[in-house]
Each structure stands twice: as C-alpha cells, then as structure tokens.
Amino acid sequence: MVLTMDRKQFVKIMDNIELQEDAKQDILEKCMRGKRTTNKVFLYSKQIAAACIVGGMLLTSVTAYAAVSAYQEYMSRMSVEELEDRYTQIQSGTKEADSFSRTLTQEERARLDALKEAYQQGLRFPEESMECVNGMSVETGEIKMPVYDYTDMIFYLPDRTLTDEELLQVIDVWEKGNYSLAKVVEQDEDVLTEEDALQRAEDFMAEYKHKIPQSDEERLQFFAEELIQRASGGDFDLSALSWEFVLYGEENAKMWVTAESDTDKYSIFFTEDSTPDKLTVLRYRHALLGNASADDEDYSEEQYRQAIIKAAEQIPVLMTENMGIHTEITKAEIYGRHYLVLTDSEENRYRIVVNPQTGDLHEFLTYEAGAYDDVDLSGEQIQ
Amino acid sequence: MTSEELSRVMERYGNSVYRMSFYLLQNEQDAQDVLQETLIRYMQKAPHFQTCEHEKAWILKVANNLCKDMLRFRKRNQYVNLDALSEIMEAPGSLKEEELVVKVFSLKEKYKQVIYLHYYECLSVKEIAAILGISEEAVKKRLERGRLMLKQILDAERAWC
Numbered sequence: 001m002v003l004t005m006d007r008k009q010f011v012k013i014m015d016n017i018e019l020q021e022d023a024k025q026d027i028l029e030k031c032m033r034g035k036r037t038t039n040k041v042f043l044y045s046k047q048i049a050a051a052c053i054v055g056g057m058l059l060t061s062v063t064a065y066a067a068v069s070a071y072q073e074y075m076s077r078m079s080v081e082e083l084e085d086r087y088t089q090i091q092s093g094t095k096e097a098d099s100f101s102r103t104l105t106q107e108e109r110a111r112l113d114a115l116k117e118a119y120q121q122g123l124r125f126p127e128e129s130m131e132c133v134n135g136m137s138v139e140t141g142e143i144k145m146p147v148y149d150y151t152d153m154i155f156y157l158p159d160r161t162l163t164d165e166e167l168l169q170v171i172d173v174w175e176k177g178n179y180s181l182a183k184v185v186e187q188d189e190d191v192l193t194e195e196d197a198l199q200r201a202e203d204f205m206a207e208y209k210h211k212i213p214q215s216d217e218e219r220l221q222f223f224a225e226e227l228i229q230r231a232s233g234g235d236f237d238l239s240a241l242s243w244e245f246v247l248y249g250e251e252n253a254k255m256w257v258t259a260e261s262d263t264d265k266y267s268i269f270f271t272e273d274s275t276p277d278k279l280t281v282l283r284y285r286h287a288l289l290g291n292a293s294a295d296d297e298d299y300s301e302e303q304y305r306q307a308i309i310k311a312a313e314q315i316p317v318l319m320t321e322n323m324g325i326h327t328e329i330t331k332a333e334i335y336g337r338h339y340l341v342l343t344d345s346e347e348n349r350y351r352i353v354v355n356p357q358t359g360d361l362h363e364f365l366t367y368e369a370g371a372y373d374d375v376d377l378s379g380e381q382i383q
Numbered sequence: 384m385t386s387e388e389l390s391r392v393m394e395r396y397g398n399s400v401y402r403m404s405f406y407l408l409q410n411e412q413d414a415q416d417v418l419q420e421t422l423i424r425y426m427q428k429a430p431h432f433q434t435c436e437h438e439k440a441w442i443l444k445v446a447n448n449l450c451k452d453m454l455r456f457r458k459r460n461q462y463v464n465l466d467a468l469s470e471i472m473e474a475p476g477s478l479k480e481e482e483l484v485v486k487v488f489s490l491k492e493k494y495k496q497v498i499y500l501h502y503y504e505c506l507s508v509k510e511i512a513a514i515l516g517i518s519e520e521a522v523k524k525r526l527e528r529g530r531l532m533l534k535q536i537l538d539a540e541r542a543w544c
Binding site for chain 2: 007013019023218238
C-alpha cells in the first residue's frame with residue numbers, strides 16, 4: 001500500500017483533535033478555583049515537590065479554609081511515626097512518578113477524578129488504608145486487592161473494575177504522601193512562613209532551571225549532532241539516537257551528552273560556557289555496541305600509521321569548526337600503537353584515536369596544560 | 384484575572400494547546416492536564432502582551448515545555464497508542480487513512496513539534512525557534528528531517544508545501 005500525504009491532510013488529521021465544550025468548562029472552573037492538575041510530573045523532584053507543596057498548601061488554606069479544615073483534620077489523625085514512615089518510604093522510591101500496573105478505564109479515571117475532588121474537599125475518605133509494601137513479587141494476575149509498592153512506586157491493581165473505596169485508597173496514598181512530605185519539611189524548618197516557603201520553592205526552581213535549561217539541551221544536541229555527523233564521515237543516521245544530558249559540578253561545571261543507538265554510543269563532554277558559539281569539547285568518545293567491533297587486532301600497525309598521518313591533517317580542522325577549539329597545533333606525534341597526540345601552542349595536548357579503515361573519530365581526550373603535565377604521551381613526531 | 388478573561392484565553396488558544404499536547408503526548412488526560420496547567424501559569428505569570436502573536440507564542444511555549452517535562456519524567460507513550468487515538472479522533476474512513484494517522488503520530492517528538500507548529504499553526508521558522516528555544520538553523524534542519532521522515536514512512540509522492 002502506498003501512502004501519500006500533503007499539508008492539507010496533516011491539517012485535516014489535526015482538525016479532528018478538539019476538546020469538548022464540557023471538558024473546557026471543567027478546566028476553566030478548576031483554574032478559577034486555583035486547582036492544579038493532579039499530575040505530579042510537572043514537579044521535577046521530590047525535594048522541589050516538598051517545597052512547592054508547602055507553599056501550595058499555605059495558599060490553599062487562605063482561599064478555601066472550610067474545605068481544607070476537614071481535610072486537615074483527617075490528615076492530622078496521622079501519627080508522627082506514620083508521617084515520618086511515609087516520608088522515608090517516599091524518599092526511597094526509585095521512580096519520578098507513580099504508575100498503575102494496568103491502565104485505568106475511562107470510567108475508573110472519571111470516578112478517580114471526582115473522588116479526588118471530594119477527598120480534597122473533606123467530603124469522602126476511605127474506610128481503610130491500602131496495603132503498602134516494599135518490593136512486590138507477585139504477578140499482576142494474582143492481585144485480589146490493590147497494593148502499593150513504595151520501591152517501584154506502582155499501584156498493583158486487580159483486573160476487575162475498582163470500587164469507590166479502592167479508588168479512595170489510591171487517592172489516600174497520594175494525599176498522605178504529599179502531606180507527609182510537606183509536614184516533615186515544615187518540621188525541619190522549625191518556623192516556616194508562607195513567604196519563606198514560596199521564596200524557597202522559587203529559589204529551588206530557579207536554581208534547577210539554571211542548571212539544566214531546556215534551551216541548553218537543545219543547543220547541546222544541535223552542536224553534538226553536527227559534531228557526530230562530521231566525525232562520522234557525514235553519513236550517520238542521527239534519528240536513531242536517543243539523547244541524555246547531565247551536568248556536573250556547581251562552578252566550572254561540565255555538561256555531558258550521551259547519544260546512543262542499537263549499535264553506537266557517543267559520549268561528549270562540554271565545558272560549561274554554554275553560549276551558542278562558545279561550546280568547547282573536552283572529550284569525545286564513540287563506542288561501537290552490539291555485534292559491531294573495532295578490535296585493535298583487526299588492523300595492522302601500518303594501517304594505523306596511515307590513518308594517524310591522515311588524521312593529523314584533518315582533526316585540527318574538526319577541532320576548529322566543530323569542537324570549539326580555536327588553537328594552533330604545533331606538534332603531532334604517534335603514541336603507542338594507535339594514538340595520535342596533538343600539542344598546541346599553549347602546551348595543551350589532545351589524544352586521539354581514529355578508525356583506521358573509515359577515518360572516523362573514535363576518541364578525543366584533552367590533557368590541559370598544567371593539569372596533566374606528568375602524563376607522558378611522547379612518541380614519534382610526524383609534524 | 385477574571386473568569387471572562389480566562390474564558391477568552393481558553394476560547395482563543397484552548398484547542399491549539401490541547402491539539403499540540405495531544406499530538407505530542409498521545410493521551411487525552413495528559414493533554415487536558417497540560418492545558419489546565421498552561422492556563423494556571425497564564426493566570427499567574429503572563430507578561431503584558433503587545434500583540435496576539437506574542438501571546439500565542441508565549442502560551443505555546445509554556446505548553447510545549449510542560450509536554451516535554453511530562454515526556455521526560457513519565458517516560459511513557461514511547462509507542463503510538465492506537466486506543467488513545469481512536470478514542471479522541473473521528474473514525475478514519477479507511478485502513479489507508481487510519482495508517483496515515485498512526486504514521487503521523489509515530490514521528491519523534493522533536494520533529495512533531497516543528498511540523499505541528501509550522502504546518503498547523505502556520506508559524507515562521509523564527510517564531511518556532513523562539514518557542515522551542517533553539518536556533519533557526521536547528522528548526523530548519525528539524526523541518527527538513529521531519530518532512531524526510533514523513534516521506535520515508537509514507538512513501539509520499541506529493542511534496543509538502
């Protein structure tokens with residue numbers, strides 16, 4: 001079957017996606033009540049969640065005192081031991097968000113939303129608490145009653161439709177968890193005013209955003225894609241790569257980008273200076289995974305030698321154009337069996353490995369002058 | 384902010400935000416959550432807008448960031464959820480159309496973003512770059528690759544305009 005498509009068809013498909021009027025009204029009403037979504041994925045970490053919840057709870061208490069007082073009264077029935085126990089269990093969770101062992105049906109989801117609202121307004125609470133465990137070993141099919149696993153943060157659900165009581169128990173786990181996070185943080189702070197709590201939450205968010213801004217990820221990926229494409233001879237399928245971005249350190253931090261497919265893994269270290277034109281590569285590594293092999297023994301010494309001589313001409317261009325390293329190379333040496341070592345006018349050294357068959361860059365490592373002077377990389381000089 | 388003002392924002396941008404979120408997240412509830420959170424952030428943090436275009440760009444940027452947060456942290460919907468698509472969309476007329484929809488939804492998120500913003504919202508490369516926080520070159524490259532991928536997966540015969 002041959003499929004064709006043009007812009008009109010794309011627009012037609014998108015036109016089908018439309019929010020119903022009653023859903024719009026529901027969202028508007030929730031917004032006007034200042035009600036956030038129940039989704040916790042907007043919160044970046046448990047610590048941020050704790051700080052924000054404190055602020056959120058304090059704000060809520062001003063506008064909806066009556067509803068909150070019933071809710072607070074219910075929550076206050078938790079003993080200090082239970083609060084601390086829940087707090088500890090939540091902190092030990094290995095995931096960022098809760099999940100269910102099976103997808104809730106539309107009908108269950110609708111009841112869950114309605115019951116959650118009733119719960120938060122202090123109108124309905126579960127008769128009993130859900131069983132909570134650490135590490136679940138039974139198969140989903142064996143579950144008779146819902147069970148929450150703190151370790152994997154999964155609600156294991158029976159295949160049958162959940163009752164209102166069971167849905168309330170799910171909500172109970174969420175709400176008591178949030179409450180214990182907020183309470184324990186509050187206790188740690190001794191006296192925490194609303195202003196302090198909000199400021200603390202904002203500071204935390206601001207700091208976090210500064211460290212891993214979305215735009216930096218986009219920029220890094222763009223820069224890395226260009227580098228990988230160039231270092232791989234320009235014919236690499238970038239769409240097969242999945243990306244990960246990590247930032248290390250506070251000051252003089254370095255950003256680490258990894259891009260991985262079924263057969264290749266790229267690892268690139270950048271310096272922190274993240275303005276678009278000033279990204280500098282400190283390390284680059286391309287590893288072959290799976291069945292692909294780059295075994296040193298596959299190639300002769302002469303093959304390496306020829307590849308290194310060629311790389312001594314090409315790599316400085318790559319450094320300037322794609323790695324943000326603007327320097328004058330003063331010496332090129334062959335170190336060991338397959339290393340090219342370049343030295344620049346400031347005595348920084350760069351240890352390089354290329355694929356002797358394709359000329360692709362496999363490894364690039366910077367030895368900054370002053371920091372690694374005791375490392376001997378000297379060999380046969382070729383330039 | 385009054386309820387009338389918020390209703391205006393919903394009326395003007397609600398479907399755009401919901402549509403883009405659904406396209407990226409492939410989940411009705413998540414798309415509604417993103418819309419709700421976007422409106423709340425609008426109520427709390429929206430600056431004074433000189434033009435409607437500026438306002439629309441701000442809203443789409445917030446919604447896009449929320450979608451990305453959701454995708455990153457929930458790590459789900461890594462597949463095309465046929466059930467979710469059939470629930471929200473009108474029943475396609477033929478197997479061919481159904482397959483077309485699935486293919487359009489199976490694109491990678493970053494290509495979906497630019498394709499949607501450019502071809503549905505009719506935003507320029509410059510506007511998309513501002514919304515996504517990437518360079519115009521990156522937008523052009525993604526558009527090019529996104530179109531190429533669509534062509535490859537659809538074996539398209541007609542060019543995109």
